[in-house]
Amino acid sequence: MAKPANETSDLKAAIKAVRSLVKIGGLEHARTQAAELASKHPDSVEPLVALSKVAELQCDFIQAAEIAEKAFKLEPTEPTHLIQASHAQMRAGYPEEGLRILDRGMAKFKDFVPFHINYANSQERQNNNDEAMKWVESCRKRGVDALALHMVEGKVLLKRKQWDEAEKIFKNILTMTNEPDESLAAARFQLVKLYDKTERYDDAFAMATEAYRELNWTAPITAFTDRLEEAAKVFNERNLRMWRRPNKSSKLPICIIGMPRSGTSLVEQILGMHSQISQAGEIAATSILSIRAAHMCDSYHNYPQCLIDMRPEDADAMQDWFVEYLEPYRNGAARVSNKSLMNYEHLGLMSVILPDTQAIHIKRHPLDNCLSCHLTEIIVNHHRYAAKLEDLGAIYKARQKLWHHWQEVLDIPMLEVPYECLTADQETWTRRLIDLTGLEWEENCLEFHKSSRSAMTISYDQVNQKMYRSSVERWRNYEKHLGPLIDALGDEIEAHESLVNANMPSE
Numbered sequence: 001m002a003k004p005a006n007e008t009s010d011l012k013a014a015i016k017a018v019r020s021l022v023k024i025g026g027l028e029h030a031r032t033q034a035a036e037l038a039s040k041h042p043d044s045v046e047p048l049v050a051l052s053k054v055a056e057l058q059c060d061f062i063q064a065a066e067i068a069e070k071a072f073k074l075e076p077t078e079p080t081h082l083i084q085a086s087h088a089q090m091r092a093g094y095p096e097e098g099l100r101i102l103d104r105g106m107a108k109f110k111d112f113v114p115f116h117i118n119y120a121n122s123q124e125r126q127n128n129n130d131e132a133m134k135w136v137e138s139c140r141k142r143g144v145d146a147l148a149l150h151m152v153e154g155k156v157l158l159k160r161k162q163w164d165e166a167e168k169i170f171k172n173i174l175t176m177t178n179e180p181d182e183s184l185a186a187a188r189f190q191l192v193k194l195y196d197k198t199e200r201y202d203d204a205f206a207m208a209t210e211a212y213r214e215l216n217w218t219a220p221i222t223a224f225t226d227r228l229e230e231a232a233k234v235f236n237e238r239n240l241r242m243w244r245r246p247n248k249s250s251k252l253p254i255c256i257i258g259m260p261r262s263g264t265s266l267v268e269q270i271l272g273m274h275s276q277i278s279q280a281g282e283i284a285a286t287s288i289l290s291i292r293a294a295h296m297c298d299s300y301h302n303y304p305q306c307l308i309d310m311r312p313e314d315a316d317a318m319q320d321w322f323v324e325y326l327e328p329y330r331n332g333a334a335r336v337s338n339k340s341l342m343n344y345e346h347l348g349l350m351s352v353i354l355p356d357t358q359a360i361h362i363k364r365h366p367l368d369n370c371l372s373c374h375l376t377e378i379i380v381n382h383h384r385y386a387a388k389l390e391d392l393g394a395i396y397k398a399r400q401k402l403w404h405h406w407q408e409v410l411d412i413p414m415l416e417v418p419y420e421c422l423t424a425d426q427e428t429w430t431r432r433l434i435d436l437t438g439l440e441w442e443e444n445c446l447e448f449h450k451s452s453r454s455a456m457t458i459s460y461d462q463v464n465q466k467m468y469r470s471s472v473e474r475w476r477n478y479e480k481h482l483g484p485l486i487d488a489l490g491d492e493i494e495a496h497e498s499l500v501n502a503n504m505p506s507e
Helices: 005-023 027-040 046-057 061-074 080-091 095-108 113-125 129-141 147-159 163-173 181-197 201-215 221-234 237-242 264-272 285-296 305-309 312-330 343-353 366-374 389-409 419-424 426-437 443-450 474-481 483-489 492-503
Strands: 253-257 277-279 335-338 358-363 414-418
Touching: 005 027, 005 046, 027 046, 027 285, 046 061, 046 080, 061 080, 061 312, 080 095, 080 113, 095 113, 113 129, 113 147, 129 147, 147 163, 147 181, 163 181, 181 201, 201 474, 221 343, 221 389, 237 305, 237 343, 237 389, 253 264, 253 312, 253 343, 264 277, 264 335, 264 358, 264 419, 264 426, 264 443, 277 312, 285 305, 285 312, 285 343, 312 335, 312 343, 343 358, 343 389, 358 389, 358 419, 358 426, 366 389, 366 474, 366 483, 366 492, 389 414, 389 483, 389 492, 414 419, 414 426, 414 492, 419 426, 419 492, 426 443, 483 492
Parallel strands: 253 335, 253 358, 277 335, 358 414
Antiparallel strands: none
């Protein structure tokens, strides 16, 4: 039965409102509204589509996949629901399940080209490069010449060190002026990678500059640093003593914190080789809980001030919510790691509701770390501060300041891991990581590069290699370009070098 015109119109307006919330970053409010629409309109697929996309943006990939599957059951003639489910499973780190979904789709919609393109892309991300190229050729035999196929081919050639052929492909993408800016920027950042690997450092830096000029995005740096300062003010020693704690506890969560490109994926991959540690990736559990905290504490205050009204049963409820949120990622393990970049900000909250949380801070040389952010495409993943070196320096300093505050006021188990020391003395630091979790040592943890799980981050083609040190002191190749960054970082450079020197093994 067709819906009344006014009901259809109201639903469209509500979906539009959800999309507007997404654009301004109100993901939790968008998700709540989409979930309410799905409940109110159980026969409509649009709310499920919106809900799945918001869940994916929150890095809640398993839920995103399940919701997309529900949408497909409701609308079994629409193949894009299976594309969404497959993509979400792959981002969750389960490529085999993602490929099974694509197989289902191709069996039912054999001429639907996006299934074939996604197959090529997924094979490249798993470093199955020969298979990826077979799918590229298969698509081209069908008359398909999509930008995504050019990107896959270029990335494969780049990994095969066929520099000239790869450069030609990426430069050709730049001539596709009808493509969106993000796609052109992605090609430019692949050229940055190529020029860096072939020691054309000035060309690499210039190409990154051109990518940022083309995107022309700005970043609200002050809003971010103010939020970190507010966290330190509210989660002070007095409040942490005063706030109620839950009546129970759980050792399930391991919080990995660090800057983008600092080594968080490497640490999670190492931990994930242990039979009792499962990887959740960058799920936004801590951020979602912070948004829900005021309601769960029945407080009129916003987070984090709302915690003053928290009763032990409220803390229990928040702990239960968090543990339940991790459950789909648990796979029977005793611990679940989470490397969300928002863990930095919400470590205080975790210490209150889950006082047995273990925290691992991976810290990389500030010049190497910030340069790596600047020369990779993290800007398209909401890290717009990466466009300016001085903004990167400000963000790095603000994060370090908050970490030092957590070290002073929190009483949860914590370990600071200098990236340079981890790569120089892998076994010692891997043992320290496992010791922190309270689990028995397993030799597999030294073989992280053999993991069957795919890291669905920019680091996906690095954490599947043995430990290497080629990224240490990489900044020296770009030193003449880094004046604004060096000025912005100030004494953070010397502080980190002292930390490394104090922890390096003696020769």
